[in-house]
């Protein structure tokens with residue numbers, strides 16, 4: 325027996341689960357296929373300061389944003405935050421911080437270790453085969469991200485068919501405004517998706533394009549160079565900027581799956597679609613999922629029962645706490661990915677009615693809060709006229 329739990333994937337989900345389970349006194353081994361935690365980077369690191377604080381991410385690991393501009397082809401909505409609400413993470417630093425927390429709690433981390441397939445006996449998962457060996461455990465957690473490598477082979481195929489596909493440069497851009505993030509929509513910048521400009525401190529800025537496949541068949545790479553070349557048209561100063569890193573990545577753009585667990589196996593994070601598909605934002609959701617699943621797993625291990633029935637409370641708790649917002653986020657994403665330029669312009673006019681706080685709540689996937697009812701009540705006439 326390698327350890328009580330083997331976790332495949334050292335992203336935010338896997339590392340958060342590892343810390344929680346190890347803190348409960350269980351032995352945990354995390355397998356990461358890459359040779360470094362958080363590398364290569366496959367995310368832009370956009371998040372929310374209050375959420376990062378609540379999750380215990382130190383302030384040195386994120387860069388505060390005090391203005392967000394939302395640009396459609398002919399319209400612009402600008403939101404100012406004297407007290408910043410948004411932030412851009414030092415992604416590698418944050419993921420490695422989560423690894424350090426897991427190590428402090430006693431988790432073992434193995435780098436350059438690819439989890440190839442689950443060891444299954446009588447339909448129950450009993451461990452993992454890596455490129456080099458067979459590792460046995462009482463419970464296996466699939467935190468491999470959008471590939472869901474182990475869940476699929478264990479017969480729990482999440483069946484993702486729709487993905488956000490992103491491509492981004494991390495530039496050193498000495499003249500770019502470090503206090504402002506820009507989101508851009510429309511067919512010429514990002515068909516069926518959006519583009520972004522996200523500064524993260526010390527002159528660094530992530531500029532990227534994401535499109536949703538198969539809603540669009542376009543390659544985001546084709547739009548990225550055009551965005552960088554035309555940045556000044558969008559009020560973004562990339563004079564003298566050069567890329568330091570080039571990132572690409574995929575995220576399931578679907579509602580979370582129905583089943584997170586099987587006998588002896590649990591899926592967390594992007595592997596089961598825990599992210600919000602509103603903007604393709606998943607880091608904090610992955611941390612929540614890892615911690616919630618970690619607690620369920622620790623209780624199941626304490627009882628000596630890792631059957632699907634014992635692990636299923638994770639699904640229930642997730643649905644209860646986040647289900648409605650995440651389902652709605654997905655429905656909205658499916659709709660907006662079909663909007664043409666004209667519709668985006670009309671919707672951006674409506675976005676201008678939101679206060680900066682309301683805009684932040686909407687992006688945060690807080691889609692059923694009181695703020696929405698208040699907003700709808702105070703702008704009913706404009707909404708009725710503009711929502712056509």
Ligand SMILES: Cc1cc2nc3c(=O)[nH]c(=O)nc-3n(C[C@H](O)[C@H](O)[C@H](O)COP(=O)(O)OP(=O)(O)OC[C@H]3O[C@@H](n4cnc5c(N)ncnc54)[C@H](O)[C@@H]3O)c2cc1C
Nearest residue numbers: 333335336337357367368370439469490573593594606607
């Ligand atoms: C282009 C793009 C931009 C994004 N921007 C944002 C953003 O601004 N803000 C935000 O919050 N979210 C963003 N996301 C989403 C976010 O990155 C993910 O939702 C989040 O990282 C999911 O965490 P995870 O731990 O589930 O999976 P991942 O972060 O994908 O981690 C999975 C880990 O498993 C490892 N692995 C995979 N297969 C194996 C295997 N077989 N064996 C061993 N290891 C394996 C991988 O190397 C990786 O380290 C973005 C995603 C993309 C693609």
